[in-house]
């Protein structure tokens with residue numbers, strides 16, 4: 001018997017260690033570069049409820065989300081970020097050693113949460129997902145590519161999946177698309193859509209996410225989650241962002257889409273071809289992107305470099321930030337050439 005107190009299956013799992021060295025402009029994490037809705041900041045300042053526990057499963061937040069999404073509260077689960085929802089889904093819908101399947105490239109935390117919960121993550125092409133694993137994960141728009149999976153592709157996937165498969169569609173960037181697949185939940189009792197207030201809603205620091213699914217799945221998700229995961233301050237800010245702050249959010253989504261267009265034009269002028277994106281970031285394929293991103297960070301601008309496929313991902317942001325990032329990109333490219 002092993003004398004180590006550590007869990008053996010965790011040995012190969014790294015701690016999450018993003019580069020936190022200081023930078024002038026951070027365009028590396030797809031958050032809202034315009035900040036937080038003022039209504040949410042006011043709600044944080046006015047919050048006086050820290051001495052008591054919040055509602056067990058975020059009941060006030062669910063009411064606000066019901067209005068925002070058009071779904072009834074019994075079809076909504078809340079969490080400490082959508083990371084938490086993904087983590088809970090692994091426990092709620094699969095037994096240890098069952099497979100978590102996903103096309104690559106995609107959001108890196110899916111397979112990590114699968115492994116942390118004893119599941120076997122298996123990268124699998126989209127067409128082979130049906131029947132391939134207990135939990136199917138599809139991110140749309142996809143992080144890091146920005147690609148949107150069409151509604152008809154999602155519908156065919158749902159039709160082809162076997163009755164014991166749960167399909168998770170991650171809509172973290174849905175506000176930048178305007179179109180969602182949540183209405184399919186009414187017809188598909190194995191569909192879970194996850195979302196977050198960390199991106200368009202500007203609340204990444206408060207950790208608020210949610211899932212939409214039929215009530216039986218929500219019940220299991222909440223059992224796996226446990227009570228009190230959304231703090232009372234986060235809940236108050238999220239409710240404010242979804243109500244009084246909603247016009248601010250929509251206006252800044254429109255600005256972000258304009259900036260995305262401008263950024264595409266600028267990158268093309270530099271003979272770079274970003275992938276078509278439905279989100280608030282662009283993926284720019286190029287060789288040696290990790291070295292380039294490292295050099296840009298040293299020069300004060302953070303973008304995220306990827307090895308496979310080789311490219312960097314850059315947030316859309318206010319124009320001054322993008323101008324700074326583009327000048328830094330030019331310098332780093334010259335130096336890395």
Ligand SMILES: Cc1ncc(COP(=O)(O)O)c(C=O)c1O
Pocket residue numbers: 029030080081082083084107139142143170172195196197198204207208209
């Ligand atoms: C596709 C996707 N899903 C989920 C998350 C996690 O978001 P949250 O802050 O809600 O945990 C991210 C964050 O980058 C993401 O890109």
